[in-house]
Amino acid sequence: MTPDDPNEMNPDTPDRPIEAARYAWPTVELDPVDQMRILAAGLPHAAANETVFDANFDRVWSFIADLEQNTARFEASVSRIKILERSGDRIVLDAKGPLSVASPWIRFDVVLRPGWCLMRSRLGEVGMAARPEDEERTRFFHFEGSALLGRVIKPLFAWNIRRDFVKLRKLI
Amino acid sequence: MAPDPNQKKGREQKSREPSSESPPPAFVLTSDQIQAAQSGDLIAMGDVLDGLMPWVGRLCGSIALDAGPDAAQETMIQVMRDLRGLRDPDSLRSWVRRIATREAIRHAERRRREPLVDHIEESEGVVLDPSLRRDVARVLSELAPDQRAILVLRDLEGLSEAEAADELNVARGTIKSRLHRARDAFRKRWPS
Numbered sequence: 115m116t117p118d119d120p121n122e123m124n125p126d127t128p129d130r131p132i133e134a135a136r137y138a139w140p141t142v143e144l145d146p147v148d149q150m151r152i153l154a155a156g157l158p159h160a161a162a163n164e165t166v167f168d169a170n171f172d173r174v175w176s177f178i179a180d181l182e183q184n185t186a187r188f189e190a191s192v193s194r195i196k197i198l199e200r201s202g203d204r205i206v207l208d209a210k211g212p213l214s215v216a217s218p219w220i221r222f223d224v225v226l227r228p229g230w231c232l233m234r235s236r237l238g239e240v241g242m243a244a245r246p247e248d249e250e251r252t253r254f255f256h257f258e259g260s261a262l263l264g265r266v267i268k269p270l271f272a273w274n275i276r277r278d279f280v281k282l283r284k285l286i
Numbered sequence: 287m288a289p290d291p292n293q294k295k296g297r298e299q300k301s302r303e304p305s306s307e308s309p310p311p312a313f314v315l316t317s318d319q320i321q322a323a324q325s326g327d328l329i330a331m332g333d334v335l336d337g338l339m340p341w342v343g344r345l346c347g348s349i350a351l352d353a354g355p356d357a358a359q360e361t362m363i364q365v366m367r368d369l370r371g372l373r374d375p376d377s378l379r380s381w382v383r384r385i386a387t388r389e390a391i392r393h394a395e396r397r398r399r400e401p402l403v404d405h406i407e408e409s410e411g412v413v414l415d416p417s418l419r420r421d422v423a424r425v426l427s428e429l430a431p432d433q434r435a436i437l438v439l440r441d442l443e444g445l446s447e448a449e450a451a452d453e454l455n456v457a458r459g460t461i462k463s464r465l466h467r468a469r470d471a472f473r474k475r476w477p478s
Contacts, residue, residue, distance in 0.1 A: 132437065132441050132469065132472055132473075136441070136442060138418045138419045138421075138422045139344065139347070139348040139422055139426070139438075139442065140347035140348055140351060140354060140419075140422070140423060140426070141340070141343045141344040141347040141348070141354075142342075142343035142344075142346050142347040142354040142355050142357075142358045143339075143340075143343055144339065144343070144355065144358060144359060144362075148355075148359055149335060149339065149362075151359075151363075152335060152359065152362040152363050152366055153328070153331055153332060153335060153366060155363045155366050155367055156331055156363075156366030156367055156369065157326075157328070157331075223329050225329060225332055232328055232329060232332050233328075234327065234328040234329050239328040241328070261326050
């Protein structure tokens with residue numbers, strides 16, 4: 115990669131070292147928690163919080179990712195979830211509110227990947243992300259909000275997230 | 287790009303395989319996706335994040351080096367916070383590049399005296415050509431942040447001198463001389 119005769123090179127044009135090495139230039143990747151923090155920053159109406167669970171990443175995420183079986187166990191505003199469609203990391207599901215019989219079904223569009231879950235309905239937005247903190251612990255980030263209802267209801271979401279953490283700590 | 291939860295704790299700096307099959311990250315977002323994200327659609331905001339992140343990671347990693355993760359995160363936070371105010375969705379690329387370049391130079395200046403090579407070696411295992419990666423990292427670490435920025439904008443991003451001058455908010459003549467010095471410095475430090 116070193117030029118045969120550096121004195122012949124014109125410094126005003128890209129040369130072989132720069133061209134040859136262009137794919138080796140440093141790049142940065144952010145983990146799911148860092149990326150979810152970025153998304154939450156773009157949702158001023160949403161409450162966000164994070165915690166560390168004493169369980170490894172696989173255990174935490176296998177619990178979170180089983181939306182039909184487990185979401186209603188820790189999320190008080192949901193009594194049941196039915197997955198309607200699944201294509202790659204995109205899911206369409208219906209969620210029933212806390213009053214099992216009286217609550218209507220609400221449609222959600224979801225993106226679900228390892229360590230990453232976004233849920234959007236006409237009423238609100240939810241994000242969950244996780245990454246290994248070390249071999250035995252997992253950092254978990256969670257936001258909830260409603261663009262429809264705005265910032266007024268943000269403290270309620272903040273309280274709900276803290277309650278989710280308490281329940282998850284017992285379940286995982 | 288799906289974030290990888292199994293990467294090591296915190297943010298990391300990596301390099302990609304030097305192969306013709308590993309082109310620089312492409313910018314793949316439609317106007318519809320951008321406009322939906324601007325309206326606050328969470329799924330579209332996630333798509334915009336996915337679409338921008340590899341490219342922003344490369345800009346910030348190449349200019350800010352070990353401060354790249356902080357620069358990338360602050361860049362994307364600004365983008366997500368201010369996306370609604372962007373009048374022309376087609377100008378997203380240049381708008382984000384300007385933020386990323388500014389943040390990368392700012393963070394690089396702040397961390398200028400910290401060592402780089404040891405940090406990069408932590409990401410062993412994801413890199414298929416560590417010697418080339420180390421050579422690039424070492425050479426870049428010996429250049430000033432503004433020299434790395436002009437190399438990234440001209441030689442990796444392919445901007446014209448006028449565009450690079452606009453991006454860095456300096457005169458065109460300054461760009462020309464800065465680029466000349468940066469290329470010369472890169473070449474002189476490249477291992478023989």
